[in-house]
Amino acid sequence: MHETAMILLSVFVIFVAAQVGAEIAQRLKLPGVVGEIVAGCLIGPSMLGWLKTEQIAQGTPLDVLSEVGVVLLLFAVGLETRLDDLKKVGRSAFLVGVLGVIVPFVLGTLWAHAEGFDWTKSLFVAAAFVATSAGITARVLQELGALQRIESRVILGAAVIDDILAMLLLGVVTSLQAGGGVQVGALVLVLAQATGFVAIIGWVGTRVARRKGHWIERPVNPLSPLTITLALCLGLAFLSTEFGLAAIIGAFLAGMIASETRKREELEHQTQPLLAFLTPFFFVITGAKIDVGVFASGTALWMLLVVTFIAVISKLAGGFLGAMSLGRRGATIVGVGMVPRGEVGVVIASLGLAGGVFSNEIYAVIVAMSLLTSVITPPVLAALLRRDREENRDREENVGTP
Amino acid sequence: MHETAMILLSVFVIFVAAQVGAEIAQRLKLPGVVGEIVAGCLIGPSMLGWLKTEQIAQGTPLDVLSEVGVVLLLFAVGLETRLDDLKKVGRSAFLVGVLGVIVPFVLGTLWAHAEGFDWTKSLFVAAAFVATSAGITARVLQELGALQRIESRVILGAAVIDDILAMLLLGVVTSLQAGGGVQVGALVLVLAQATGFVAIIGWVGTRVARRKGHWIERPVNPLSPLTITLALCLGLAFLSTEFGLAAIIGAFLAGMIASETRKREELEHQTQPLLAFLTPFFFVITGAKIDVGVFASGTALWMLLVVTFIAVISKLAGGFLGAMSLGRRGATIVGVGMVPRGEVGVVIASLGLAGGVFSNEIYAVIVAMSLLTSVITPPVLAALLRRDREENRDREENVGTP
Numbered sequence: 001m002h003e004t005a006m007i008l009l010s011v012f013v014i015f016v017a018a019q020v021g022a023e024i025a026q027r028l029k030l031p032g033v034v035g036e037i038v039a040g041c042l043i044g045p046s047m048l049g050w051l052k053t054e055q056i057a058q059g060t061p062l063d064v065l066s067e068v069g070v071v072l073l074l075f076a077v078g079l080e081t082r083l084d085d086l087k088k089v090g091r092s093a094f095l096v097g098v099l100g101v102i103v104p105f106v107l108g109t110l111w112a113h114a115e116g117f118d119w120t121k122s123l124f125v126a127a128a129f130v131a132t133s134a135g136i137t138a139r140v141l142q143e144l145g146a147l148q149r150i151e152s153r154v155i156l157g158a159a160v161i162d163d164i165l166a167m168l169l170l171g172v173v174t175s176l177q178a179g180g181g182v183q184v185g186a187l188v189l190v191l192a193q194a195t196g197f198v199a200i201i202g203w204v205g206t207r208v209a210r211r212k213g214h215w216i217e218r219p220v221n222p223l224s225p226l227t228i229t230l231a232l233c234l235g236l237a238f239l240s241t242e243f244g245l246a247a248i249i250g251a252f253l254a255g256m257i258a259s260e261t262r263k264r265e266e267l268e269h270q271t272q273p274l275l276a277f278l279t280p281f282f283f284v285i286t287g288a289k290i291d292v293g294v295f296a297s298g299t300a301l302w303m304l305l306v307v308t309f310i311a312v313i314s315k316l317a318g319g320f321l322g323a324m325s326l327g328r329r330g331a332t333i334v335g336v337g338m339v340p341r342g343e344v345g346v347v348i349a350s351l352g353l354a355g356g357v358f359s360n361e362i363y364a365v366i367v368a369m370s371l372l373t374s375v376i377t378p379p380v381l382a383a384l385l386r387r388d389r390e391e392n393r394d395r396e397e398n399v400g401t402p
Numbered sequence: 403m404h405e406t407a408m409i410l411l412s413v414f415v416i417f418v419a420a421q422v423g424a425e426i427a428q429r430l431k432l433p434g435v436v437g438e439i440v441a442g443c444l445i446g447p448s449m450l451g452w453l454k455t456e457q458i459a460q461g462t463p464l465d466v467l468s469e470v471g472v473v474l475l476l477f478a479v480g481l482e483t484r485l486d487d488l489k490k491v492g493r494s495a496f497l498v499g500v501l502g503v504i505v506p507f508v509l510g511t512l513w514a515h516a517e518g519f520d521w522t523k524s525l526f527v528a529a530a531f532v533a534t535s536a537g538i539t540a541r542v543l544q545e546l547g548a549l550q551r552i553e554s555r556v557i558l559g560a561a562v563i564d565d566i567l568a569m570l571l572l573g574v575v576t577s578l579q580a581g582g583g584v585q586v587g588a589l590v591l592v593l594a595q596a597t598g599f600v601a602i603i604g605w606v607g608t609r610v611a612r613r614k615g616h617w618i619e620r621p622v623n624p625l626s627p628l629t630i631t632l633a634l635c636l637g638l639a640f641l642s643t644e645f646g647l648a649a650i651i652g653a654f655l656a657g658m659i660a661s662e663t664r665k666r667e668e669l670e671h672q673t674q675p676l677l678a679f680l681t682p683f684f685f686v687i688t689g690a691k692i693d694v695g696v697f698a699s700g701t702a703l704w705m706l707l708v709v710t711f712i713a714v715i716s717k718l719a720g721g722f723l724g725a726m727s728l729g730r731r732g733a734t735i736v737g738v739g740m741v742p743r744g745e746v747g748v749v750i751a752s753l754g755l756a757g758g759v760f761s762n763e764i765y766a767v768i769v770a771m772s773l774l775t776s777v778i779t780p781p782v783l784a785a786l787l788r789r790d791r792e793e794n795r796d797r798e799e800n801v802g803t804p
Contacts, residue, residue: 003461004469005643011470012636019621019629026622059405064463065470067406068413219421220428223678227421230679234414241407273672274679276625277632 007061011281013050014062017043018280031340033133033283034374037367040287051288058354066285067247069278070347074248075233076271077163078255079264083206092154096322097161100338103318104129105169107310115303124173124357128348128366129311131166132159132338133374146385151330154323155337162338163252168194170246170348174355197243198253201236205257213261225263226270229254248347286346289353290367291360300361308369312376315339333384340377341370409463413683415452416464419445420682433742435535436776438682439769442689453690460756468687469649471680472749476650477635478673479565480657481666485608494556498724499563502740505720506531507571509712517705526575526759530750530768531713533568534561534740535776548787553732556725557739564740565654570596572648572750576757599645600655603638607659615663627665628672631656650749688748691755692769693762702763710771714778717741735786742779743772 017039025035043050056062108126109119117125146152172194216225233254240250258267294300319335326334349366352358358366419441427437445452458464510528511521519527548554574596618627635656642652660669696702721737728736751768754760760768 004466005640005649007461007466008469008473008636008640008643008649012633012640015629015636016633019623019626019633022623023621032623059409059463061461061463061466064406064409064467067410068467071410219425221421221424221434221678223674224421226675227417227678231414231418231421234410234417238407238410238414241410247407247410270675272625273628273675276629277676 010051010055010062011065013043014040014284015277015280018284021284022280029378031374031378034371036280036283037287037290037346037371040284041290041292042287043284044288044290044292046290046292051285056285056288062281062285065278066281069275069280069282071233071237071247071251072271072274073279073282074251075230075255075258076268076275078252078257079259079268079271081252081256082259083202083256092323092325093157094161094322096154096158096319096334096338097165099322100132100158100162100315100318101130101165101169103321104311104314107314111307111310120173121357124348124352125362125366127166127169127173128345128352129307129314129341130162130169131341131345131348132162132315133340133345133370149333149385151323151326151333151337154326154334155319158319158322158334158338164198166348168198170249170351174246174351193243194245197240197245198249201250201253202256205253206260209257209260213263216261216263223270225261226267229258229261229267232257246347246351283346286350286367289350290364292364294361294364295368300365303361304365304368304372307365308372311341311369311373312339315373329384329388333381333388336377336381336384340374345370412453412457412464413467415445416442416683416686417679420686423686424682431780433776433780435685436773438685439689439692439748439773442686443692443694444689445686446690446692446694448692448694453687458687458690464683464687467680468683471677471682471684473635473639473649473653474673474676475681475684476653477632477657477660478670478677480654480659481661481670481673483654483658484661485604485658494725494727495559496563496724498556498560498721498736498740499567501724502534502560502564502717502720503532503567503571505723506713506716509716513709513712522575523759526750526754527764527768529568529571529575530747530754531709531716531743532564532571533743533747533750534564534717535742535747535772551735551787553725553728553735553739556728556736560721560724560736560740566600568750570600572651572753576648576753595645596647599642599647600651603652603655604658607655608662611659611662615665618663618665625672627663627669631660631663631669634659648749648753685748688752688769691752692766694766696763696766697770702767705763706767706770706774709767710774713743713771713775714741717775731786731790735783735790738779738783738786742776747772 018036021035021037021039021042022032023035025038026032040051042048044056045051045053051062054060056066105126108129109122112122112125113119216228218224219228221227233251236250236254237247238250240253241247258264261267295304315338316335319338320331323331323334346367349358349363349370352366353360353363420438423437423439423441423444424434425437427440428434442453444450446458447453447455453464456462458468507528510531511524514524514527515521618630620626621630623629635653638652638656639649640652642655643649660666663669697706717740718737721740722733725733725736748769751760751765751772754768755762755765
């Protein structure tokens, strides 16, 4: 009985730390997720020690709560993603998504290899440079009231493509890592397996959901649309691990499938309390895993600056090049909007740590980089959008007066 | 990574089993919770073995998920309970609640002692006979469209008082069990400590919530009323274990406090998805802990029949005696309505099993009894209410025609 009480205490401490951290961050005009990670770092083993290393190790109850939290988060992200929207955003979004993945991936690989990683591990490290956080970007644009701008639509569309590419990439690098060296045959097999799983589940699933989606309303339980899609989420999360992909990929696909049913809005609404309760465990435990001690050394701090610089520049360049058709200013807004890394980068770093690919130092650097990019972007994006709005108003006034 | 995938698979299996079980039960006009327990029993170690004993032991990730689920369930029950409603239902509900606890507790203690338990353990066993499931009763009355009847209000009011008394009793017996023999001094201290905690938290908490309840809306996060009250729930759940009470008592108090804020309905709404996702773990794992093997022996089966008989008769008698002022038929309806045992009885049995007070046999018997009473009640209650409605209609027609 005492053991359960102790876990309950940790659950309480984590949850409260997350709320306080998110609140402080939001009052400082930063995304709440930044506050949750920082709070986790603060109460974690390397600082206050309210959470012990053995409490947050893999397979512990707190770790499982955090895993369930991130699975639900990606389910919710999938729920906001429709296959049709992916098609509509068209060429610009596709280019931004693809270039926004390729440039950071290439620069990240080169940097990691220069740091002394072998090529396979370098690809894994670079994968953590790739993914833009659709959640953070969307939340920032929403707070700025800029969701209807053409740049916003391109950013959101690209973020989705970027997410899928990052997930594919993650699947590829994890399998490569597990399998050993880079063999073209294995690479093709891994790629075929990962794309096959994603494409078949995504394509067949959304078609079935569109035609037979009303079936989720047939059970007696009025909450059946939620429970059935959650069951799908858990099932595909497990299944995707069987295909060598991360659990979150299956959860994302389940969300995308669920978004094709007519209960989509109800589901989005109902997942809010689930996310509010469970995702904090993921971000706080993510933060708690950062070994702050490593930044005591000048080398690690220097590495953080270099990594953050590469992460910002490479994403900005990829986004800018992809969105050239929107003009220089539009392309800059898109590029900046793509900079924040978030959930997915942190997830990849966690997998890297758990799989023994990342040292504590590189893990801490990658997580801190994700955090820094999320911190840097909002004010810059806000300034850019504000300047653009003012100049547009001036231009309209000049057109209006003569 | 493999370990996490395996836990994810168990989470998926448990969740799907719960949904299928609940659906079948509801189609058979039984409460969904019956189906979830039976499903757990079926996939548990003693039958299909899809869940292993070591996976559902105390302190495992699945056990913690189930603990979090039951904490949230009692939070939600508290949320539907207002201090004022407790006062309004008045004398009848109070009498039904008190007698509905005393009669089963006394008969239960006598039976357990006759079965060879020492007096302290007998009190613990009897505590599991006591609590009516407010959830099951309310769900049955709602399904029958009878929530506005005077008997329904008495039943619901009494169920709440009954719940609180059962929780107090649980606190008392757990502390006694932990402390050893029956000492009047210890008994008084335990009682004072338990009632003091419940009274002070309940009284002060609800008053603060009434006056300062709008504070929960002050954070930036639009979901702050939910997150703050959930934090309160987790905090009080832990704190009540420090006072020797079960975690669910603190959760219940947190719900009752939250129900005094103006966000009550929003909170009730938002807890639905949380319950839908997390409580199945509690009921399925509860069922999985039933060792079906024990019923292979005639003795255990006979014991189940005797225990169920005592549980039904004692609750019926207590409820009937308390509700005499409603007339014979009204009192019968109230008595029958009080019969279903549910969550709380099962929780006490789980604590008894975890604390080593209950053998596998008596645990299986108590859980099966809770299940049986929940299965027996709905059809009987429906028949009684239907007959009463028809006779009232006949009487009204006779009054109307002359």
